[in-house]
Amino acid sequence: xxxxxxxxxxxxxxxxxxxxxxxxxxxxxxxxxxxxxxxxxxxxxxxxxxxxxxxxxxxxxxxxxxxxxxxxxxxxxxxxxxxxxxxxxxxxxxxxxxxxxxxxxxxxxxxxxxxxxxxxxxxxxxxxxxxxxxxxxxxxxxxxxxxxxxxxxxxxxxxxxxxxxxxxxxxxxxxxxxxxxxxxxxxxxxxxxxxxxxxxxxxxxxxxxxxxxxxxxxxxxxxxxxxxxxxxxxxxxxxxxxxxxxxxxxxxxxxxxxxxxxxxxxxxxxxxxxxxxxxxxxxxxxxxxxxxxxxxxxxxxxxxxxxxxxxxxxxxxxxxxxxxxxxxx
Ligand SMILES: CC(C)(COP(=O)(O)OP(=O)(O)OC[C@H]1O[C@@H](n2cnc3c(N)ncnc32)[C@H](O)[C@@H]1OP(=O)(O)O)[C@@H](O)C(=O)NCCC(=O)NCCS
Numbered sequence: 001x002x003x004x005x006x007x008x009x010x011x012x013x014x015x016x017x018x019x020x021x022x023x024x025x026x027x028x029x030x031x032x033x034x035x036x037x038x039x040x041x042x043x044x045x046x047x048x049x050x051x052x053x054x055x056x057x058x059x060x061x062x063x064x065x066x067x068x069x070x071x072x073x074x075x076x077x078x079x080x081x082x083x084x085x086x087x088x089x090x091x092x093x094x095x096x097x098x099x100x101x102x103x104x105x106x107x108x109x110x111x112x113x114x115x116x117x118x119x120x121x122x123x124x125x126x127x128x129x130x131x132x133x134x135x136x137x138x139x140x141x142x143x144x145x146x147x148x149x150x151x152x153x154x155x156x157x158x159x160x161x162x163x164x165x166x167x168x169x170x171x172x173x174x175x176x177x178x179x180x181x182x183x184x185x186x187x188x189x190x191x192x193x194x195x196x197x198x199x200x201x202x203x204x205x206x207x208x209x210x211x212x213x214x215x216x217x218x219x220x221x222x223x224x225x226x227x228x229x230x231x232x233x234x235x236x237x238x239x240x241x242x243x244x245x246x247x248x249x250x251x252x253x254x255x256x257x258x259x260x261x262x263x264x265x266x267x268x269x270x271x272x273x274x275x276x277x278x279x280x281x282x283x284x285x286x287x288x289x290x291x292x293x294x295x296x297x298x299x300x301x302x303x304x305x306x307x308x309x310x311x312x313x314x315x316x317x318x319x320x321x322x323x324x325x326x327x328x329x
Contacts, residue, residue, distance in 0.1 A: 010048045013081035022120045024141050024292065024316055026252040028079060035077070038099040042091045050080040050088035054099060064207035067189050069197050070112035074100055074325045078115060085123040093131045097328050107326035116250075119315035132329035133320035135299050136197040139250055140313040142293045144286050164226065164276050168233070173223040175216045177232075181223060181261075182208040184235040188263045195298035197321065212237065215260070222257070224280055226264070226273045234264040236277040240288065247294055250317060257285050259295035269303070278311050 014028035035053035042050040055075040059065040076096055080088045100106040100113060117124055119138065128135070161169040173181055185208040192198040201207075215223055215237050226234030241248070241255035248256040259281065264274045285293055295313065297304035322328040 010051050010079050010081050014079045017082055018118065022118055022316070024143065024251050024253055025118055026249055033075075033077060036099075038096075040076075040092060040095050040099065042088055042095065044084070044088070049082070049084065050078070050092040052079070052092050052096060053077045054096060056103075062203050062207060064204070064211050066201045067199055067204045067207065069114070069199070069321070070323055070325075071110040072105070072108070072325075073112050073114045074103070074106060076113070076115040078117070080124065082123070085121070086127045089124045090127045090131070093127065093133075093328065097131070100325050100328060103325075107324050109324060111325040112321045112323040113325040113328045114319060114321045116317045116319050119318045128320050130329070132322050132327055134196065134322070135318045135320050136195065137319040138297050138299055138305070138315045139247075139317040139319070140295055140297060140308055141251060141253075141316040142282075142308075142311070142313040143253060144282065144290050144293060162276070162280065164273065168226060168228045168273065170224055170226050170234075170276055170280060173216060173221060173225045173235070173237075175213070177223075177225060178209060178213050178216055180225070180232045181216065181235055181237060182212045184232060184263045185212060185237070185261045187265075188261055191263075192298045192301060195300040197298065197319075211260075215239065215243075222281065222284060224277050226268075226277060228268065233268045234273040234277055235261065236281050237261040238281055238285070238293075240285075241290060244294070250294060251292055253292040255290055256292045256294055257288075257290045259293055262295075274307060275311070282311075 011028050018025040018028050033053070033055050035055050038054050040052035040054065041048055053076070057073045057075050059071050078089065078092060080092065082088065105111065117128060161171040163169050182205060186205050189198055189200050189204055193200055215221055222238040222240055224236050225232050237260050239258040239260055241257055244256055244258035247258050248254065262274065262277065294316070295308065297308055
């Protein structure tokens with residue numbers, strides 16, 4: 001087990017390294033998530049050069065988490081100080097692989113070995129690939145103050161609409177829209193299920209309804225619908241900072257909001273509906289003083305990365321995974 005002294009020693013060196021790599025990364029503080037206690041500490045000439053904690057995580061039955069990945073995930077948080085990042089990370093991954101080999105159910109079908117690696121920490125990438133991990137998802141970030149949203153500041157109050165053309169309007173969603181927002185959310189999960197990490201489960205729509213009901217409960221939800229002749233053709237749903245606390249520690253910039261769901265119907269794509277939804281959300285987030293917006297996209301989704309990049313987002317963390325968990329080499 002990593003002692004607190006060892007942890008704080010390496011944490012300071014990782015913090016220094018991360019500051020140089022990417023100013024949006026958090027200070028590499030002592031990791032607080034629960035972990036199994038496996039001794040994942042790599043030394044070189046007596047100095048700790050890499051350390052990890054393995055969390056044995058299981059999705060709550062019926063939860064939306066089940067749709068975002070494997071039901072059971074062995075999640076490694078890493079602290080790799082360098083010099084010799086590739087070597088330190090490689091030895092840490094070997095130690096993790098040996099630990100997972102001792103866990104009887106790490107070979108079960110619905111499991112994955114998962115770790116987040118700073119996207120700009122290029123020195124680790126070849127090592128992650130060599131050990132059988134795939135870069136399936138990205139947490140992207142958009143520092144709002146450096147890139148003001150396009151267009152005039154016209155946040156849609158409840159009940160008013162922004163006319164995109166003669167047939168299409170954009171409006172803020174409310175509690176009465178729970179079903180339609182959940183249904184469009186299901187379309188995202190179905191679309192993204194092609195790209196290796198996301199799964200539609202028997203309870204996905206029910207879990208989405210529950211999640212969306214929470215998003216739409218407040219007085220001015222950060223959720224918008226685009227409607228063509230009265231039919232919903234696009235949707236964006238986001239969490240303001242008070243609801244995004246679960247992901248905020250992935251960056252040192254505060255306050256952070258989270259863009260959770262975004263979808264435009266296939267026949268409507270490429271006509272600016274997605275951009276209009278994003279611009280509206282950006283105006284609202286900036287007016288609320290949000291400093292950074294985070295979102296997930298699937299690395300292999302061919303429309304995601306170009307779209308988000310055009311709207312000011314760039315990779316912050318890459319989520320690497322091997323499934324089943326025992327597939328890590
Ligand atoms: C990503 C997505 C929301 C974008 O919505 P959209 O309404 O197509 O967005 P826009 O029309 O504003 O912009 C799309 C860009 O792709 C181009 N494009 C052209 N034809 C396109 C098509 N058939 N499909 C998608 N994009 C197309 C557009 O010209 C535009 O490029 P530009 O900004 O350089 O002009 C939409 O493609 C989608 O719902 N994809 C499936 C779900 C998904 O990927 N969600 C995001 C999860 S992270």
